[in-house]
Amino acid sequence: MGHKKSHVIALLLAAAILTACTQTQDIGPDNARIESVGLLALHGRQASAIDQLRVWAVAGRPVAQRELGLALASIPEESTQAGAWMQNAATANDVEAQFQLGQAFYQGGLGFQVDYGQAWNWYERAATSGNAKASFMLARMAKYGEGVPRDLNRSAKWLLEASVQGNAQAMFLLSNAYTAGDGVEQNQQLARDWLERSAAGDFPVAIQALAMSLEVGDQHGERDPVRARHLIKEATDERSMRWNNYQ
Secondary structure (H helix, E strand, O other), X not given: OHHHXXXXXXXXXXXXXXXXXXXXXOOOOOHHHHHHHHHHHHHOOOHHHHHHHHHHHHOOOHHHHHHHHHHHHOOHHHHHHHXXXXXXXXXXXXXXXXXXXHHHHHHXXXXXXXXXXXXXXXXXXXXXXXXXXXXXXXXXXXXXXXXOXXXXXXXXXXXXXXXXXXXXXXXXXXXXXXXXXXXXXXXXXXXXXXXXXXXXXXXXXXXXXXXXXXXXXXXXXOOOHHHHHHHHHHHHHHHHHXXXXXX
């Protein structure tokens, strides 16, 4: 069954690249089509997909430059090229490329050495354009003094930004910050509100924490053992299905 499913996916991806390659040059592919070819290049390791991305990248398409960078990053001998293409895309204001470049400088990837200062700069550019993952990383860096002086107020500011942008893990950590008064004024009502929102965003740890709060009753609110039991089951299901999204 798994082999048949993989075969179907391969056929669909092959059809996507065939369609993309036959489009007229003056119209060009849309970003969704470029990303579908990028998926084939990254996971299918198909030379034809990489070649097509390279054509679009050379033509100045930032999304293609980003996707080419991601694809080449999986080929050790191409890491320098991968970094150059990702930097081109980021400089052209592709927000996902800015985040990926921040990751490269934070972790040491795409041919770059670890450089927290550069990581902060690229994360900040992505975050101010609405990238929740970048805002979350800025909160982390400010909390631990990576690339900038350690500053809990600044960390909480970026946690709030990431939360507003929809990052459920940031919502959970923001809830903890309001509970303890770390970087923000202690506020149990806001702590509970953000915990509820994180749980609604399917963050397993938040679902479990909310369940425990409802089981015993605490500073966040009264006991509700029936809802607590439902949440514990939900937390178990979400942890098994989605936990890798938060690693």
